[in-house]
Amino acid sequence: MTLLAVERIKLFSTRSPWWCVVVAVGLTVGFTALMSGFANEQGTVTVGFTQFSYQFGLMVLMVMAVLAVTTEYRFGTIRTTFQTAPNRAAVLTAKALLVAVLAGVVALAAAFLSFWVSDLLATNSDLSLSGADAWRNVAGTGLVAFLAAVLSVAVGILLRQSAAAVTVVLVWPLLVEGLVSLIPRIGQDIQSWMPFVAAHHFLFGGQPDSAEAAMMMGMSDVPYGPWAGIAYFGAISVGLFVVAVITASRRDA
Amino acid sequence: MSAVNLISAESIKLFSTRSPWWCNLLAMVLPVGFATAAVLSWPTDVPISVTEVQMGYQFGMMLVLVMAALAVTTEYRFGTMRTTFQAVPGRSSALLAKTALVAGVAGLVGLVAALGSLGVASVLHPVSDLGLGTADELRAVLGVAPVFVFSAVIAVAVGLLVRQSAGALALLLVWPMLVEPLVSVIPTVGEHIQQWMPFVAADHFLRGERSMIADPVLSPAMALAYFAAVSVGLLAVALVVARRRDA
Amino acid sequence: MIEVEHLTKRYGRTVAVDDLSFSVRPGRVTGFLGPNGAGKSTTMRMILGLDRPTSGTVRIDGKPYRELDRPLTRVGALLDAKWVHPNRSARAHLRWMARTNRLPNRRVDEVLETVGLSGVADRRAGGFSLGMSQRLGIAAALLGDPEILMFDEPVNGLDPEGILWIRQIMQRLASEGRTVLVSSHLLSEMAQTAEELVVIGRGKLIRQCGTAQFVDEASGATIRVRTPQVERLRGALHQEGIEVRDEVVDELPTLVVAGTSSERVGEIAAAQGVVLHELSVQRGSLEQAFLQLTNEAVEYHAHDGATTGNEGTDR
Structure with a gap:
């Protein structure tokens, strides 16, 4: 608990997390509003449609999670941190938990705000949050952001350097996972097992607009269900985090 | 102050630290690696096209964006930008020299990546008649160089405006990889707006009919001119801001 | 100039x-x-x-x-010795600076020699101690002679x-x-x-x-005078328009005189036939005096340091 409180003070006493939070919500909701405004004439706004821009918020929150770690290395405060609490695993877990909860809450807020804004603007469509699938789509973004933040913290711990870590957490989901599918024959099979593709499948798989959502990621059918997808994504995030913690415990601070 | 000296000074800076070497190396290796993977998994009896071999250029472009932005933002981070402005108080000439060098290196990297991809593919896939015979093929391969050049100019400009590595990189990576593709999702106007997105235009220049634009207004050559104009415009704004601002 | x-x-x-x-x-x-x-x-x-x-x-x-x-x-300047890329060698740092102003590479070796860094010129500047960084900064300042x-x-x-x-x-x-x-x-x-x-x-x-x-x-030198004829000396000094303050030093009554020289006090005492037991010039501590002088101008006072920040200039 103390460790969590300490990490909370550290996170919120600098400006960049605040910026990240504002930008994450602003971009996601703003883009959804823009899309819904134009889509209204056609009356084609679905629950999934209101969540298409979740990636904006997700990317910004991942950058925030990375910076929460790498700025500590940059300014040398990680040494102070390890000095005040020599159990590195506990400190890093507290940090990851805090950042992940924040990311999850912000993503949830962005998701529901997006839904609400769409509902307001898309007067010709009949939007309602009913059924487990619709809830998975909207509330699920919180879970995805939570796990993506854990993964980003892990990348930050491993690379210790803002530029490299930011590049990795952005280029991997946005470019590598998409381009992989272009490799002939085997590309699409490999892509099915890419972590962010699995997370995307968790949100949009089995939804009325799943085909359109899949096209956004350039992905084809995946051989598992939505909940298996998030379990797989979670396993990868937590696995990478464990590797990162072991590395940090062995390494000189 | 002569341009040659300033460019030479910038090249000492760029090549006396490790990260530009890594970025440039990866920017050449990743596209070639992608071409290798594509060709190896392609059926051996069906010809592959030059455009398909060059698909991995985006990896190289992202790393070029990173390299060019860091060339500026690390100078701000470590205070050497102040030393630079102390040595060249006009500022613009030093920043133009940096842009010229970084863009030139990016162009070379693009050329090596594109020719390397083509070379590897023709060796590994002899059935395909991979060459630079048609205008489309020439553009798809040699065109990577100017696209990397102007990408680097954009990255330098963004670096000058943002002055901070994490912010500049987030912007430079999210913009071409997420914002530009997602714009097409906007109903009615999305696809029309999308072709005026700078990196989509660059892609259109390289891949012509195979690019993601359904109904292009600009010809491929004009698309490159548009991309160049955007990058130079952004640089002009960045130079004006950098001159006015406290270092 | x-x-x-x-x-x-x-x-x-x-x-x-x-x-x-x-x-x-x-x-x-x-x-x-x-x-x-x-x-x-x-x-x-x-x-x-x-x-x-x-x-x-x-x-x-x-x-x-x-x-x-x-x-x-x-103009050569050393504003902050840390304004060096930590992964760049001292020599490379000076070489790019030299190149911008068309200075020969020979100058780089010369200034490295001057500041005594020739031996470590090819090591990364990030590993330098503060003293070495400072020397590198001075080398950079001297570069253009x-x-x-x-x-x-x-x-x-x-x-x-x-x-x-x-x-x-x-x-x-x-x-x-x-x-x-x-x-x-x-x-x-x-x-x-x-x-x-x-x-x-x-x-x-x-x-x-x-x-x-x-x-x-700044040190505002004062003169300390001890005499058995305190009243007489005080009157004489007053007549000359000299400021006098009474103090007790080591349990003895003492006059503290400011704004004049010890010679002048001695002369006045002799003219009045006053016996002096002590006539000495007292210098305050330099830092004390300097603090006093800049006191109104100091932005951050130790006792209310936490709250002054931006309001500092409004006072």
């Missing part, structure tokens, strides 16, 4: 430098003295054209810095050997006829190196004068 005229720099509502005018002449070390946060570094950055003044001008030998051709050959040199708090954090080395190099540079401006927040340090002082507090000029003169005035 550096001429600063009516220089002002505002950051929002905070005034960092306030209508500051002074000049720095060649052939001597000029100390730029003021407490932390007085605006010394901001002024130096404006001299170098790095920060844009809100108003006022700076001229280097008659020209603004931004109009100098090959400025490193005119400039007539004017500026150093911002060059001895901060150095060991005694490093401090001595910096003092010597500054005095040597001045004796070669160069203009040397050195900032510090310590009067005792300046008293050792500088011949002339520019004293500022809260961005305003307090004094520009010789160091010895400033030290005399």
Whole structure:
């Protein structure tokens, strides 16, 4: 608990997390509003449609999670941190938990705000949050952001350097996972097992607009269900985090 | 102050630290690696096209964006930008020299990546008649160089405006990889707006009919001119801001 | 010659430098003295054209810095020894600087030799100790063999050997006829190196004068007099218009006289036939006096340091 409180003070006493939070919500909701405004004439706004821009918020929150770690290395405060609490695993877990909860809450807020804004603007469509699938789509973004933040913290711990870590957490989901599918024959099979593709499948798989959502990621059918997808994504995030913690415990601070 | 000296000074800076070497190396290796993977998994009896071999250029472009932005933002981070402005108080000439060098290196990297991809593919896939015979093929391969050049100019400009590595990189990576593709999702106007997105235009220049634009207004050559104009415009704004601002 | 005229720099509502005018002449070390946060570094950055003044001008030998051709050959400066890329070698750092001003690579080797870094020139600057970084910064300042040199708090954090080395190099540079401006927040340090002082507090000029003169005035020398004929001497001094204060020192009644010399007090006493048991000049501590002088001008007071920040200038 103390460790969590300490990490909370550290996170919120600098400006960049605040910026990240504002930008994450602003971009996601703003883009959804823009899309819904134009889509209204056609009356084609679905629950999934209101969540298409979740990636904006997700990317910004991942950058925030990375910076929460790498700025500590940059300014040398990680040494102070390890000095005040020599159990590195506990400190890093507290940090990851805090950042992940924040990311999850912000993503949830962005998701529901997006839904609400769409509902307001898309007067010709009949939007309602009913059924487990619709809830998975909207509330699920919180879970995805939570796990993506854990993964980003892990990348930050491993690379210790803002530029490299930011590049990795952005280029991997946005470019590598998409381009992989272009490799002939085997590309699409490999892509099915890419972590962010699995997370995307968790949100949009089995939804009325799943085909359109899949096209956004350039992905084809995946051989598992939505909940298996998030379990797989979670396993990868937590696995990478464990590797990162072991590395940090062995390494000189 | 002569341009040659300033460019030479910038090249000492760029090549006396490790990260530009890594970025440039990866920017050449990743596209070639992608071409290798594509060709190896392609059926051996069906010809592959030059455009398909060059698909991995985006990896190289992202790393070029990173390299060019860091060339500026690390100078701000470590205070050497102040030393630079102390040595060249006009500022613009030093920043133009940096842009010229970084863009030139990016162009070379693009050329090596594109020719390397083509070379590897023709060796590994002899059935395909991979060459630079048609205008489309020439553009798809040699065109990577100017696209990397102007990408680097954009990255330098963004670096000058943002002055901070994490912010500049987030912007430079999210913009071409997420914002530009997602714009097409906007109903009615999305696809029309999308072709005026700078990196989509660059892609259109390289891949012509195979690019993601359904109904292009600009010809491929004009698309490159548009991309160049955007990058130079952004640089002009960045130079004006950098001159006015406290270092 | 550096001429600063009516220089002002505002950051929002905070005034960092306030209508500051002074000049720095060649052939001597000029100390730029003021407490932390007085605006010394901001002024130096404006001299170098790095920060844009809100108003006022700076001229280097008659020209603004931004109009100098090959400025490193005119002005050398060490503002912050950490302004070096940590993964770049000392030699590479100096080489790119030399190239911008068309200086030969030979100069790089020469200045490395001068500051004693030749042996570690190819090691990454990030691994340097503070003393070595400071030497590298001085090498960079000397690179263009400039007539004017500026150093911002060059001895901060150095060991005694490093401090001595910096003092010597500054005095040597001045004796070669160069203009040397050195900032510090310590009067005792300046008293050792500088011949002339520019004293500022809260961005305003307090004094520009010789160091010895400033030290005399700042320490406000007083004269302590003990005599069995206290009333008589007090009356005589009053008649001459001299200020007298009563104090008890070591349980003995004592007169403390200010604003005159011990000679004059002795003469007055002799004329009146007053017996003196003690006549001595008392000097206060330099730092004490300096603090007193800049007191109203200090932005951050220790006792209310937590709340002053931006409001500092409103008081």
